[in-house]
Each structure stands twice: as C-alpha cells, then as structure tokens.
Amino acid sequence: MRSLTLHLKVLVILLVSLGILITAYQIFILGIPMTEDETDDLWNIDAKVEFLASPREPVKLQMFVPPLAQDFVSLNESFISNNYGVSINRADGNRKVTWSARRANGKQTLYYRLVLTKRYSGEQAKAKGPIFRDSIPVEGAEKIAAEALLAPIRQHSADVETFISETIKRVNNRNDDNVKLLLGGDASTSKKAKVIELLLSIAHVPMQRVHTIRLAADIQQSPELWLRSFNGENWLYFSPETGEQGLPADRLVWWTGDDELVSLEGGKQAQVSFSLDNSEMNAIRLAKLTDENTDADFLEYTLYGLPLQTQQTFMIMVMIPIGVLVILILRNLGGLQTLGTFTPVLIALAFREMQLGYGIVFFTIITALGLSLRSYLEHLKLQMLPRLSVVLTFVVVLIAAISLFSHKLGLERGLSVALFPMVILTMTIERLSITWEERGGGHAFKVAIGTLFAATLAHLLMSVQELNYFIFTFPAVLMIMVGFMLAMGRYRGYRLTELFRFKAFLKD
Template identity: 80%
Template sequence: MRSLNLHLKILILLLASLGIGITAYQIFVLGIPVSQEETDDLWNIDAKVDFIASGRGPVKVQMFVPPLNQEFVSLNESFISNNYGVSVNRVDGNRRATWSARRASDRQTLYYRLAMTKRYSGERTQTTGPVFRDSIPVEGPEKIAAEALLSPIRQHSADVETFISEAIRRVNNTNDDNVRLLLGGDTSPSNKVRVIELILSIAHVPMERVHTIRLQTDIQQSPELWLRSYNGQRWLYFNPQSGEQGLPQDRLIWWTGDEPLITLEGGRGEQVSFTLNNSEINAIRLAQMTDENTDADFLEYSLYGLPLSTQQTYQVMIMIPIGVLVILVLRNLIGIQTLGTFTPVLIALAFRETQLGFGILLFTVITALGLSLRSYLEHLKLQMLPRLSVVLTFVVVLIAVISLFSHKLGLERGLSVSLFPMVILTMTIERLSITWEERGAGHAFKVAVGTLIAGSLAFLLMSVPELVYFVFTFPAVLLVLVGFMLAMGRYRGYRLTELFRFKAFLKD
C-alpha cells in the first residue's frame, strides 16, 4: 500500500511538473502571450525617393533596403513605381533594390514600403564577422599622431569592447592636439568615424559602419550612423559620438558599409525621406501572418496549426476537462449530487447553443414533460428499450414543436433547441425516473437541481474567453489538471454538505 501511495505521488508530481514546465517554456522562452488581448507592434515604413531624370537616356536607381536578418521579421514588402522594373540583390550582407527604366524625364517619385514586427525571441540573428584587419596606410605626422593616441587607449582598455569605446571617446575630444591633426579641421561625424577607423586599423581591430533608422513616428529623420565590431562571438555596437555600447531596441539596421544609401544614374537631385507609423495587432494573429517568424514554430506544432474550422471544434473539446474538474469539485468536495459526472458537462455544452437562461428553461420543460410521459409508460408495464424509444421520439417531437412555436413568435433563440443532445435528454429523463422510483420524488428533485447547478457552473467557466484562450494556447496545463484529479481520487475526507449534516456529532 505504501509503494502504491509513493507511485501515485510521483505520478502526480511528474504530471504537474511537466505541465508547468512546458507552459513556462512557451511563455518565457517562446514568448507566447498569456492573454488574448496582448498585442505586438506592427511597423509600417515608407521610404520615398525623389529625383529629376535627365530624359536623355536610361535611368537606374539603386537603394539599400533592410536585410531583416536581425530581430525583425518582414510581413509585407512592396516596391511602388510607375513604368520601372524592380529587382533586389544581396551584396556583402546587404540587400539592394534596383529600379530601372529605358526612358524617364522630369521629377520622378519611387516608394519602398515595408511592414514588419519583432521576432518572438527578441534576439538578433547572429552572424559571424572578421576578427582581424590590415592597417590603413598612413605616413608622416598623421602616423605619429595616431600612434600617440593608441598608447593611452591601450593602457585604459582590457578587451576589444573597452578598446573601441576608449578610442571613440578620445577621438571625440577635439581639445587633443593629436585628434585635431588627424581631423584636419573637419569635425563632422563622418570624418570622426574615419579617424576612429584609422586608429582601430593600426591595432588590427575590424570595424564596420552601420546605418540605422529609429523606430519612432512623427519625426523627420535620416539614417543614423553606428559602428560595430565582431569580437569572435558576437557583434558589438557603438555610438560613434559617445562611445556608448549596445544598439538600442528602437533601431532598425538599414545597411552596413561605406557606400551611400542611394546611387542614381541618368538623373540628379536624389533624395530619400522616411515616414513611419505604428499600430497594434493581436500577438497570435500576427504570428500566424508570417512563416518567416522562425521563433513562432509553436504555431506549426500546436492547435493553431489546424484548419480554422477544426480549431473552432477543438476550442470546445479542450474545455471539457475544465467542466469535468468543476463537477469533480462539486461532487467530491462540496457534496452536490448530480446525474453522474459527464451528464452535467454535456448539458453545459448544450447551453453553448441556447445560452444559460433559455437553456435551463428548455431543459426544465422538456425534462418535466418527459418524466410525466415516463411515469405514464411505467403503468403500461413496458420493457426498458421500448420505453426509451418512446421517450426519445417524444423528445424529438417536443423539440420540433418548441422550435416551430418559437419561430412563429419571433423567438429565434428557440430554434437552437434542436441542437440539444436528444439522447442526453432522454437518458436524463430515464435516470431521473429511476431515481424517483428507487429513492423518492424529493431525492430525484434534488439530483435534478444539482445537475442543473453543476451544468450551469461548468458552462460559465467553460465560456470564459480568457480561459478558453489560455487552455487552447497552452494545452499542457491539462496535465496539471490530471495531476489534481489523481490527487482527488484519494480524498476520503468530509464533503462540505456533510459537515452541515453531521454538525451535531462534531460538537459532541
């Protein structure tokens, strides 16, 4: 007996741990929202290209577009133009869009539009990079100034990350004579980046220029320059103005390298302007909109991977254990008597079609009339099978009559009575009549009321939208319910109603 108890406890612990573990993995690792109301940001970015075509020959416009191999995933990408051919090519880790036309004149406008969202993992896709680079050739005073800056940078750094940060900080100190010499009077951000790159190359530290867009609406913006270097394990991002390390979450990498954003052949005056807007969309629906979201593989191997019509069926089926749990608690802990365990749950499912108030009314009317017929048939001394057949036929006819009168009276809710499980009603009537004969009318009435109460509570709990979403999205929680049900199987204590019945004995 002791080994059996131990076996049961281990089984309960295993099921509960497995259910909690899988659910926690889905929530904290995969990032699946725990609420149906949870939303994700959906960003729409428009890049407008304006230029004046010469009109004397072909026109070719090349512009970098986001590689999207980071923490963002594309939902839709479109190239809007009039009489232009469009192609997209990959060049040195970047994506470059090319618009081309045989003839064009006057002012031209092209659009690149991107709809995107963050990946579920919230982590950037890691790519490898160089860990060594050759020195940029430099001679004369510039070489002496660069080496003079390198000495304190090496003394105040411990690794690649601190080395680059210190180099950026030193170059931005324009009071330093060596820095002024290297800048040559040009203190623009791009020239400072050139000097930073020179110093890092002498130390053989690789560096790339990263051009980003800030994910922020209602502002005029142009690509923002950042620096990055690969330390052998991951990319390190740096602000070239302050030396701050780490690319902010609201930055989208547009392209990397030294080349300009746009190049134009056959025209002049090219300009690119960016417009961003943000909206919110249901997180699960957003994950279903794209197959590129590799961190949402749970959709492929979950109930969300089923066809929509099948999903609707399983949203009902998967709540049945919740209804059974309600009946289990009502019977084993509270002591409410019902017609078995599953009859109240099936009645609760029928209430989904008729709604609670109308369903209770119909159930009461049909059951009362059915019991009356069952009582009359008992006097005819019929066997059980013919008696059940007559009751079933009577229930069908009664349902048809109620539906007909409801339609004539304009009560469309009454039409849903046809979806009531006829067999359930018939067996309910039969079992209530047997209870009536064996234990009296009072007990039969008590059981009927208990069944209605249990079915109503089960229906109310099974209809909570937040609970339906949670169980459907995280079906592993049913393992926890199974563990609780197994634990209830060994409960031998008093029920709540019994405490009232034996109140006098407890006082003694």
C-alpha cells in the first residue's frame, strides 16, 4: 500500500512538472503569447532614394538592405521603381539591391519598402566571426601616440570586452594629446571609429562597423554607426561615442562594413531618406505569419499546425477535460449528486449551440415531456431497446416542433435546439426515469437539479474565451490537470454536503 502511494505521488509530480516545463518552454523560449488579445509591433520601413541621372548613360545604383539574419523577420519586401531592373545579391553577411536602367534622364526616385517584426522563435543560428586580425601599418608620431594610449588600456582591461570598452573611453577623451594627434582635428563618429580600429588592430582584436536604423516612428534619421567584435562565441556591440555595450532592442542592423550605403554609376547626388511607421497585430496571428516566412516552424508541432477545420474541433475537445474537472470537484469535494460523471459535461457541450438561458429552458421542457412519455411507456411493459427507440423518436419530433414554434414566434435562437445531441437527451430521460422508480421522485428531482447546475457551471467555465485560447495554445496544461485528477483519486475525506448532514454530531 505504501509503495502504491509513493508510485502515485511520483506520477503526479512527474506529470505536473512536465506540464509546467513544456508550457514554460513555449512561453519563455519560443515566445508564444499567453493571451489572445496580446499584440506585437509591426514596422513599415520606407527608404526613398533620389538622384540625378546623367543623360545618355546607363544607370546602376546599389544600396544595402537589411540582412534580417538574427532578431527580425521580413513579412513583406518590395522594390518600387519605374522601368528599372532589380536584382539582389549577398556578400560578407550583407544584402545589396541593384537597380539598373539602360537610359534615364533627370531626377529619379526609387523606393525600398520593408515590413518586419521581431523573430518569434528563440532558436538562433550559431554566431561566427573572426577572432584575430593583422595590425594596420602606422609609422612616426601616430605610432608613438597609439602605443602610448595602448599601455594604460592593457593595464586596465581583463578581456576583449573590457579592452574594447577602455579603448573607446580613451579615444573619447579629447583632453588627451595622443588622441588629438590621432584624430587630426576631426572629432566625427566616423573618425573616432577609425582611431578605435587602429588601436584594436595593433592588439590584434578584430572590429567591424555596423550601421543601424532606430525603430522609431515619425523622426528624421540616418544610419547610426556602432562597432562590434567577436569574442569567440558572440558578437559584442559598442557605441563609438559612449562606449555603451549591447545593441539596443530598437536597433535594426542595416549593413556592416566600411562601404557607403549607396553607390551610383551614371548619376550623381544620390540621397537616401528613411521613414518608419509602427502598427500592431494580433500576436498569435503574427506568430503564424512569422512561421510562414521563416524556416523555424515552431508552431508547426502545436495544434496550430492542424488544418483550420480540425483546429475548430480541437478547440471544443480540449475544453472537455475542464468540464470533467468541474464535475470531479463538485462530486468528490462538494458531494453534488448528478446523473453519472460525464452526462453533465455532454449537456454543457449541448449548451454551446445556444445561449445558456435558452438551453436550460429547452432542456427542462424536453426532459419533462420525455419523462411523461417514459412513464406512459412503462405501463406498456416494453423491453429497453424498443422503449429507448420510441423515446428517441419522440425527442426528435419534440425538437422539430419546438424549432417550428420558435420560428413562428420570431425566436430564431430556438432553431439551434435542433443541434442538441438527441442521444444525450434520450439517455438522460431514461436514467432519470430509472432513478425515479428506484429512489423516488424527490431524489430524481434533486439529481436532475444537480445535473443541470453542474452542466451550467461547466458550460460557463468551458465558454471562457481566454481559457479556451490558453489550453488550445498550451495543451501541456492538460498534463497538470491529469496530475490533479490523480491526486483527487485518493481523496477519502468528507464531502462538503456531508459536513452539513453530520453537523448534529459536532454539537454532541
């Protein structure tokens, strides 16, 4: 007996733990939204390219576009132009679009439009990058200044991360004569990045320029320069102005490297302006779109991977255990008497076809009339199968009559009573009739009221949209419920109704 109790406890703990772990994985690792009303950001980015085309010359304009390799995924990408050919190529981790035309004249305008969102799947590709680079040649005074700066940097750093941070801090100290010499009077971000790269190269630390766009609507902006270095496992991002580490979440990497955003042949005065617009979309719908536009099918192995019609069926099915749990609690802990365990759940499912009030009224009418017929058939001494057949047929006729009567009165809701499960009603009538014969009308009435109350409570809980979404999206919750049901299976204590029944003993 003790080993059986231990076995049950281990099984309960295992099921509950597994259910919690799987659900937590879906929420915190895969990032699946917990509520149906949750929304996520959707960004619309327009890059407008303007230039003057040289007459009688072929035009070729190249522009970097986001690689979208890590944190973001593209939902739609379009290249808008008039009489231009468009091609895209990849090189060194970048993507570049090429617009080309045989002839163009005057002012030209091209558009690149991108709709993107945060990548849902937490599975990221393993980062790769260089961990060593050759030194940039430097001579004379610049070499002496660089070595003078590197000496305290080495002394105050412990690894690549702190070395880079200390280097950026030193280069931004404009009071340092060595820094002034290396900057040569140019304190622009680009010049600072060159000096930082020079110092890092002498220490054989690789560094790349990263050009980003801030995801913020209704502001004028141009690409913002960041620096990054690979430490053997991950890319480390740094601001060349402040030394701030870590790329902010609202930055989109547009391209990496030393090249300019746009290169133009057959024209001049190329300019790019950015405009961003932010909107919101239902999170789970956005997750499905993300799934369709990436190779990471993280929703494919959930119930959302099923055909739409099958999903609608499962949305009802996954709520049945909730109804069963309600009945289990009402019977085992509350002591409520019902017609069996699952009949109230089936009646609760029938209530889904109409409003609860109509369902209770129709259920009461059909059951009462069915009991009257069943009482009459009892006098004819029929066998069970013919008796049930007659009751079932009577239920069908009664449903048809009520539907017709409701239609004539303009109560269209009554038409859905035809979808009531006829077998459920027939068996309910049969079981109530047997209870009446065996234990009397009072007990049968009490059981009928208990069944109706349990079915109503189960229906109300099964109709909660937020709960329906949560269990359908995270079906591992059902394992937690099974663990709770198993734990309740060994309950041998008093029920709530029994406490009232035996209240007199407490007084004594």
